[in-house]
Amino acid sequence: MIKRLFSKYFELVFWIAAIAALAFADPAGPAHFSLCPFKALGFTWCPGCGLGHSIAWLFHGNITNSWHAHWLGIPALGIIFYRIYSLVRLRFFDQNALLIK
Amino acid sequence: MDMYQNNPYMALPGVTPEELGYIQQALAQLTESQQKFFYMSYTSKRKNSQDILIFTLIGFFGVAGIHRFVLGQTVMGLLYLFTFGFCWIGTIVDLVNNKSLTLEYNQKMVYESFQMAKMAS
Numbered sequence: 710m711i712k713r714l715f716s717k718y719f720e721l722v723f724w725i726a727a728i729a730a731l732a733f734a735d736p737a738g739p740a741h742f743s744l745c746p747f748k749a750l751g752f753t754w755c756p757g758c759g760l761g762h763s764i765a766w767l768f769h770g771n772i773t774n775s776w777h778a779h780w781l782g783i784p785a786l787g788i789i790f791y792r793i794y795s796l797v798r799l800r801f802f803d804q805n806a807l808l809i810k
Numbered sequence: 811m812d813m814y815q816n817n818p819y820m821a822l823p824g825v826t827p828e829e830l831g832y833i834q835q836a837l838a839q840l841t842e843s844q845q846k847f848f849y850m851s852y853t854s855k856r857k858n859s860q861d862i863l864i865f866t867l868i869g870f871f872g873v874a875g876i877h878r879f880v881l882g883q884t885v886m887g888l889l890y891l892f893t894f895g896f897c898w899i900g901t902i903v904d905l906v907n908n909k910s911l912t913l914e915y916n917q918k919m920v921y922e923s924f925q926m927a928k929m930a931s
Contacts, residue, residue, distance in 0.1 A: 719907045745897045757893035781892055788889050799914060 721796045724789055728764075736765035736774070760785060818849065824858040826909070829916050836924040844927040851923035857881070859912035866908055869894075869901035877904060881915045 747755040763782025766775035775782045819825060819833050833852070837845055857880065865877035875890025895901035904911065 716907070716910060720903065720910065723903050747897075755894060755897065757895075757897040760893055760896065781889070785889055785893075788885050792883075792886060 718800065721793065721800060724793050724796070728786075728789060728793075731761055731764045732768040734761070734765045736762050736769060736771075736778070822853065822856065824860050826859075826913065828913055829856075829920075832917050832920045836920050840924070840927055844930070847930045848923050848927040851926050852919060855919040855923060856916045857912055857919075859909045862912045863905070863908045866901060866904045869904075870898070874901055877908070877911070881911055882918075 745755060745758075759779035760782060763775045763779035764786050766772075766778055767782055767786055772783075779785075817830075819830055836848065840848055862877050862880065865880055868874075868876055869890070873891060874893075874895030875887040878884075878887035878890055890896070890900055893900075895904075
């Protein structure tokens with residue numbers, strides 16, 4: 710049952726957890742541990758850098774800082790919310806009603 | 811061999827029980843000629859989850875998000891493209907759930923083919 714739950718709701722749980730983690734994160738704090746392979750190789754710039762900070766600033770209501778961290782933060786948040794919405798609709802409402810006229 | 815002749819959908823590459831379930835649900839409401847149309851339409855539209863897995867893997871070596879474009883999620887694909895798949899994390903996530911992503915797409919294609927078959931004859 711856990712396996713089924715995991716395979717069915719994995720993406721949904723992941724996006725919600727990621728958004729929640731960013732909402733509670735402190736964007737002004739020091740950089741946390743990063744998985745980024747570019748950072749590990751010593752590069753200081755990557756096209757994704759700052760996106761997490763950007764979204765965290767948005768949740769703190771600071772749009773200027775959000776824009777400076779990464780200009781994609783605002784659209785990214787919108788897109789992720791839309792994805793969560795469509796996953797919820799698909800998982801909880803559409804499923805069996807799909808083919809019934 | 812006999813098994814496949816009874817249900818041609820079982821011969822589709824990478825077909826899953828869930829996918830067969832959706833197909834069965836659609837077929838039950840179609841006449842025989844509509845079922846033929848459905849087969850033609852659906853087999854050309856559906857995607858194999860293994861192909862999606864390969865597109866996802868490209869995200870580690872170059873362009874991320876191809877799998878999202880292929881699955882019709884253009885905006886999500888652009889976001890992956892511009893951010894290297896959320897700094898690889900998004901790509902890893904999609905490696906894990908490539909099957910449900912593909913099923914989601916195929917389910918939509920079952921629905922589309924079903925509607926087309928209904929209209930066609």
